[in-house]
Amino acid sequence: MLDVLEPADRLALDIEADSLYHYFEKVCLIQASSEGGTFVLDPLAVRDLDPLGRILEDPAVEKVLHAATYDIYCLSRGYGFSFRNIFDTHIAAQFLGHEQLGLDALLEHVLGITHSKRRQRDDWSHRPLAAEQLAYAAMDTHYLLKLRDELEQQLRAAGRLAWALEEFSALCGQAPPEREFDPQGFRRIKGSRELSLLQLSVLRNLYLLRDRLARELDVPPFKVMNNTVLMDLTRHPPRSPGEMFKRPGISFRVARKYAKEICRTIESARSEDPAPLALPARSPGKAPSREARVRLEALRRWRRAKAEAYGLHVGVLFPGTLLEALASIPPADLGGMERVIGMRSWRSREFGTEILGLLQSHRQE
Numbered sequence: 001m002l003d004v005l006e007p008a009d010r011l012a013l014d015i016e017a018d019s020l021y022h023y024f025e026k027v028c029l030i031q032a033s034s035e036g037g038t039f040v041l042d043p044l045a046v047r048d049l050d051p052l053g054r055i056l057e058d059p060a061v062e063k064v065l066h067a068a069t070y071d072i073y074c075l076s077r078g079y080g081f082s083f084r085n086i087f088d089t090h091i092a093a094q095f096l097g098h099e100q101l102g103l104d105a106l107l108e109h110v111l112g113i114t115h116s117k118r119r120q121r122d123d124w125s126h127r128p129l130a131a132e133q134l135a136y137a138a139m140d141t142h143y144l145l146k147l148r149d150e151l152e153q154q155l156r157a158a159g160r161l162a163w164a165l166e167e168f169s170a171l172c173g174q175a176p177p178e179r180e181f182d183p184q185g186f187r188r189i190k191g192s193r194e195l196s197l198l199q200l201s202v203l204r205n206l207y208l209l210r211d212r213l214a215r216e217l218d219v220p221p222f223k224v225m226n227n228t229v230l231m232d233l234t235r236h237p238p239r240s241p242g243e244m245f246k247r248p249g250i251s252f253r254v255a256r257k258y259a260k261e262i263c264r265t266i267e268s269a270r271s272e273d274p275a276p277l278a279l280p281a282r283s284p285g286k287a288p289s290r291e292a293r294v295r296l297e298a299l300r301r302w303r304r305a306k307a308e309a310y311g312l313h314v315g316v317l318f319p320g321t322l323l324e325a326l327a328s329i330p331p332a333d334l335g336g337m338e339r340v341i342g343m344r345s346w347r348s349r350e351f352g353t354e355i356l357g358l359l360q361s362h363r364q365e
Contacts, residue, residue, distance in 0.1 A: 001032065001039040002051050008034035010062035011055070012144035015071050016124040016137055023214045023221070027074050028124035033141040040137050044125070049079055059084040064148045066090050066103045066140075068171060073179075086168045089144065092151040095160045095167075097311035107143055110150050115139050163346040170344070181211055189227045195234065197274035203234045204277065205269035206262070213258060224254055237266045288328060295362045296327035302358055306351070318347065330359040 005011055012033040019025035030041040030052070043049060055061055056075070063083060065071055067090040075081045093101050100109065107113040119136040155161040186192060186200075186207035195203060207230060214221040225233075229249035241259035244250055288296070300323060307314040322342045331337040334352045338345060 001041060004036040004039070005032060005034055005055060006051075008036060008061065010034065010064060010145065012064045012141035012148070013056075013071065014065065014137075014140040014144070015074055016122075017070075017074055018123060018125040020121055020220065021123045021125060023218050025074075026125070027078050029129075029137050031137050031141045033138075033144060035145070038138050038142045040134055043078075044127070053079060053081045056081050056083055061085060062087055064089065064144050066106075066144065067101075069174075072171070072174075077179075083172050086172050087148050087152075088164075088168055088171060089147055089151055091167050091171075092148070092155060092164050094316045095164050095312070096151065096154050096158065097313075103140065103144075106147060110147055111143060113143055115143075163344075163350075166344050166346050183208065186230075189231065191231050197277055198270060199234050200277050201272050201274040202237070202266055202269040203230060205265050205272075206230050206233055209262065209265045213254075225249065233262070233266065237270075238263060291362070292327050295330065295359060296323060298358055298362055299323045299327055299355070302355070318351075322347075326355065326359065331356070 012031075014031045015027050016029040016031075017025050018028050027043050030043055030049075032039050032041065032052075041049075041052075056063060062085050064087045066088065068083075068086055068088045072083055076083075089103070089106065090101055093106055098106065098109070100106070102117070104115045104117045107115045116136070119133055122133060124133075124137075152161065155164055186204045189203065189207070192200065192203060206225070210221050210224050210230065214224045217224065226249060229247070232247070232249070238244055238247065238259075241263050244255040244259035244262060245252065247255070299318075303314050303318050303323065307317045310317065319342060322340065325340050325342070326337075331340060334348055334356070337343060337352050337356065338348045
């Protein structure tokens, strides 16, 4: 593989991980293609991947990926790799206004190539892999360079290649997010805000128990009990461990091994003082001024019209947080606009003068 990839000036890259099957997810396959061929590498068998890492870090070699963020995260976390010179076909398709952004949809729409995703949810940590699985994995990169070339031509024709290149560069510079267990994550479960403090104590203890059991079983937490089950157990506690076998969403394995522990956890939580779970009253933040609200609404109207004219999703053209920042503290000039967090040079270059005029007109009203 290295004999083919090392001389290449570009390669397509993808991975398969086992996040749907294990708590501690890992990279299970690495697929790579160049004009010289397509390869599927087993990182569970080949331990020394440093030569591949050097290629990924080489700014002279373009790396073509689809929706690169997750791949970058996994390869950076697992192997310490860093990336230079990326072309992301997902971002490219966004800037062209494609509604369906999945790789299979783009291959079919842009190249007329059918790529079934029915093996997408396979357990890629399982060995041996079937020939059909390997063929599926290889397809993820086999036509990616061809897709990249077609999308680049379309970006050039639309005058948006510079937009995409700036986003690719920003992607390389992003630090991969840390994925750590958040003990306060129970507060983000849908419906948790409507619970009493006593119920919230039950939910918290079940949430912490679920994470511990998921680690012990080496499965994702949702395969132990999903959030809907946690809320149901919180609102309608079982009267006995035997009831757990009849609960929707509780597998026989979980009921058999952990029904008693789940019931004990609920009882223990209901005997605790829930007062510490009460959040302090939020200090009222400074509400946007009337002028800022007027500017924001004007920016939103402008964005809707501009996105429609360009055939783009409004969030691709200008994220909402960026509009809020511009409306709150309007920049005085293009230099100030480029310093606004989230503002890319392409946005300032393409739309800066127009936006400054819009903000200025509402400042004078």
